[in-house]
Amino acid sequence: MRYLFFFLLLILFSCSQTPQKNYIEYIDPLIGTGPATTLAAKQHPGDHVSNGQTIPAVTAPFGMTQWTPQVYNTEEKCLAPYYQGRTVAQGFRGTHWLSGSCTQDYGSFTVCPSRFTNNFRFLPFQRYTMFLFKTENATPAYMSFLFPELNVMTEITGTKRCGFFRFSWLEEKQPAVIIDVNSDTNEGYIKIDLEKNEIYGYNPVNRIYQGQGEPAGISGYFVARFDKEFVKYGTIGNFNREENATEVHNIQNVGAYVTFAVPDNAPVKMKVGTSFTSIENARKNLDAEIPHWDFETTKQELENTWNEKLGSIDVETEDEGELTKFYTSMYHSLFHPRLYSDVNGDYPAFAQDYKIENASDFDYYGDFSNWDIFRAQMPLLSLIAPKEYNDMVKSLVIQAEQGNWLPIFPMWNNYTSAMIGDHSTSILTDAAMKGFDFDLEKAYKYMRKNAFETPENVDEYIDGKGRRALPSYLEFGYIPLEDEVEDAFHKQEQVSRTLEYAYNDWCVAQMAKKLDKTDDFLELSARALNYTNVFDESKGWMNGRFGDGTFVEDFDPTKEHSFITEGTSKQYSWFVPHDVEGLMALMGGEEQFSSKLNDLIDKKEYWHGNEPSHQIPFYFNYTGQWDKTQKTVKNILRTEYGLEPGGLSGNDDAGQMSAWYIFGAMGFYPTCPGSNEYQLSSPIFEKITLNLDKEYYPGGKFVISGKEAGLQTIFSKVKLNGKENSTSFSHSDIQKGGKLEFLK
Template sequence: MSTKTVLILLIVALSSCNHKSQTNYIQFIDQKIGTNTSTTLLADGSQQIQAADGQTIIGISAPFGMTQWTPQSQSGQQKCVAPYYYGNIYTEGFRATHWLNGACEKDYGSISILPSTLSQELKFLPTKRPTFSLIYFEDISPAYMSVGFVQEQLLTEVTGSKRCGLFRFSWLAPVDPVIMIYINNDYDKGFIHIDLENQEIVGYNPVSKFYRNKGESAGIAGYFVAKFSMPINEYGTFGNFEKEKGSTTRKDQRQIGAYVSFQPENSEPILLKVGTSFTSIENARKNLETEIEDWNFNATKNKLEKQWNEMLGRIDIETTDSLELSKFYTALYHSLLHPRLMSDVNGDYPVFNAADRIQNSGEFNYYDDFDSWNTSRAQMPLLSLIAPEEYKDMIASLLQKAKDGNWLPASPLANNFTMASTGDYTSSIIADAAAKGFDFDYKLAYNYLKKNATDIPTAGELNDGKGRPGSESYLTNGFIPLEEPLMNFPQTESQVARVLEYSYNDWCVAQLANRVGENADYNTLLANSMNFTNVFDEDREWMNGCYADGSFVTDFDPDQAQPFFNNRTSRQYTWYVPHSVPTLIELLGGKAQFEEKLSSFLNSAQYKHADAISQHVPYLFNYIGDWATTQKLVKAILTREYGADVGGLSGHDNAGQLSAWYVLSSMGFYPTCPGSNEYQLSSPIFKKATLHLNKKYYSGKRLILSTDQEAKSIIFNQVTLNNKTIGNSITHRDIQLGGELHFSKKQTYSKE
């Protein structure tokens, strides 16, 4: 019998013993979805023009966990390179990752763990680490993973908790088994130490800034403590491409790491548990001692499975289509990974945008990695429905960042300001939470939202990612002229894109101003929210670039990508007026011309569903009374743009935004304008969907969305809420009160 055959049998045997048959929601998740190049189609039926990766990974962690554990197929922490891509048969170990799932950012503060044997060459050199492996995909869930290393005759199993990971290494015939831990730092920074007295390895990976000032400290680090289930035998460290047996410490060298070996008896598995933290090694140890107290692998796995099943079970889907179950619960899983928990079990967290300062959050959990430009549109609104307790703490975290950083961050990542956003979408998130009635200090929040909207940041503040670029011209002229490049930002122009986005952001801030009784501010902000009209070219009937004298670009093609549209086209950006669609209809010449242009856009390759700026657009037909077309388009996108395979996402998932669109749209409703408390209806693709709601926030306790039959391609013409016929939208109050939203099909349909 070959070594490979023996290993496969070992995988099957161990997995059968240790991974009980699931009978609940977790069994429907397929973590392969979105882990490689897109295989979906464009609106015109053609293949994606450019290869687009979902950028998702296989991740073991709790919902919104601090750290995910993933097989590593890509080394380093480069921007837009995920630590894992499906199809690579070589594994470089298992990474404790802080990858923004589905995004084009970079990992930070990560370490990797690679099991091997001393009888073979120690794989301390990066070029030697790739190891032929078999990932047992049938057994993977968010709570468990098993990977076989053929040459080493080794099965690695992984489970974990919110802040910690637990590994079980089973060698078929262990000969000097060894475990390596190495720091993934691209700037030759980091620390690792073998503590022989406590039989553990500790260390940290410093985090550098993302955009401007690359390489400079971000003021945080990924700290860890690793403990083993048996005594360490041999040990050593490596760095600068050299290893030293018997050494215990390395710091600030290239590719540093440590290794320890063991002498198990009777093929006894070796267990490793790792605590992580963003504040200190001591708190990483506290996190580990609290979350994984013993060495009971199965108990830890079962506890994590229970957490996921409870969270996923907040939406119950009834359908006979197994592929749709897989797509739905995988999308729901992807929607529940971010924002990331950043505080420790004792409440300690790193102060936002501050060098190595620690505070205590007290009564709330502190979160980070919001990717607000994307997630404000669907993912955060989804969390407000199904994870309101966590969502409340996320809002508290955003306000804490504003207090600590003296500006409300537009898109906080790695606990710092960034320049990743062309708009001010944290304002949208907070205004939406206030409109829904979540409890926080509205006046305090408004002061920070107003500062973003009305204060002009200095050049130094802009360079740090604070405030709105181009705000002086925007506030003075009502637009940002093309002569004013925004040189300090990754998007050096994007003037028109910012005018459109700031207009919506101002509308959101205005809603909060009204709520706190700032009537004069409300009127001013509401007037500013109409600034999008200043970049509408009446002659060409599209949004267009505008010069300081008020004239528009004459060499104009609505299908040509332009820097002032953030390298998108006018046809793609013109529709971004979610807060004032009736005004847009009027600007475009009325309902007939609006419908013609909208249909042309949505049925062309110009519509890129993975681009969040366009994801509300299929629902705009509702605003002209054409609910049938909204349903038709949404259901076509659900089929065309989402698959049940590795290429099943049409672009980056962006911290769960693309997946959240699927979750909400497949149930039949979507928040086209967060902050308005209104959801536009499409219709469900399932026979029945039940939202089990937290009664503390939703007195009705549940909302049922039902149809007369399986509805994947059916276009309905009547909807009732608690037996009363309604139009093509519902309110957040309707969801709070609960009941049943029922979709049916009569003999005739009218657009009116």
């Protein structure tokens, strides 16, 4: 009877009026939370990149903090808070995990409902408790969990910066709530405020990559407010608890607990405000976003927010499996970059020690996984979330201005050069070419600085400012193998760096051209051809090259080498998105290019589980083999994306893997961000409508249609607004609105 009561409660709490089209019902938050079971994962077993690394999170799009069950209480690198398959949990985390990544969580804290009994289990490792996750009604706006042993149900909803919990105990025996500060470095602070019925605190953030272990100059702040008075209370630290204590800091296992009297099984509600600037601003965020105690209203508002955002792409199909893949991919693509500013505009100044700035006319964002997201996830956001995207671009420029260098891979509001390349330049160029509103001159100043200068202060360089190995690149036109790139997290990888810098130079050249900086345009355009300097004609692939001009002799293009990033030369040699025709000539012409491309695909050496390969399937268009592009893309959609927890073929990397699916399913892809050009495959749905924001897209709607479209359908021609079209089209065509029609 107890469990029947709880599940009747679940049904009751879950019933609410929904919009006419309820897109969130197609989201499965568990996809990507388990070891990958796709083709790419089988080809690369045991590698961490074969895990999706996503979390089932309640959050608003780009939310400051996500809310997810916790099965590990560490903020250790590459360990997500949750993995499907674990049947026990320690509570629910307010997390800043980079979804689908192998970085670290930071500034997090954990909430756990419990019972204050004689064997009160107050430490995370003591609290492992079997939990039931009602997955069939789990959405980004609401999740519910039952701890049968404790007879307590937890329901979660939230807002951009806040969480809202509803705890229901079946029995009145000393219900309690525990809050942990999740510091791996024995830092943090927590306080119980009896007058305000609050628990508040902070978790200081420490850096990894550049500045390993050093303070990041920010903390994760929280204020948890309850609707019931505290009966008993105490603090936790050094594996002990102290009754009637209200404050503790900077020791191991910092935490606090409170108990309640709940007659008639009344639920206890807890609202949590979060911030990266202060406890007071966490409280202001809470007061502004959840000023009431109406859980159902907050839940409905968050559902509406998600349905509005997801409805920016309306898909018509009878295949519910593909609808689930599509809208789950949109969910994953809308996690990052992360909102960092408070409701009053305050945000932590970039790469500075707890200094606060204020943005009055835009929201400030952080956590840009640029090496991943420049390819498809950011271009997707330019379509489906243009207001937020524009603010993200402004945020990158602000970061450059405050730190005096354009960041490479900005995380936890600091410089890192965690990956390779200089892809803030790609994101800024793509936004500028699309006509988004930000200070182009200021952006160009820092883009150019990254392209031409290295910090004079070696400490600044070590700290992550500037392109890695730029002096060698400028001297040789490539990065020779003698330069082992010691001051980087990814060391060596000289050939991959050379290829990416050539593309980055092309991007900066496009901005120079737009701003009439002719000399820079000419010089950077010449540098954009530096990819040719690491092409080994005798081997037919990109190869490691020494300073004397000779290439590596002991070379196998199908094997991993230290001069290639996360892959093989046969996979990375195709990364010349800005000059595919030039690459074709380098490889010996169209016939040889086509032969190599077909060989890569036919021998199953293409690796979808990692980003460097993502543009390759669309290269068949350059050799007149649009049918092969369609077959290849649709095969990837079919074999590399599934409906199970293992349904992502590699790290989702802040939504890049998922964004690839969305573009692939719609039938076009931005192979070269900054060019304003999309290469066509073909849609898997009969009708797709992009419902675009008219402030940024005057045409309002862009419709993609294809009779009998599906995962097996190959089309022979395409029409744009009634006129026969080639196998590419322009972003301006989307801006004007219209119809892209695929025909057999």
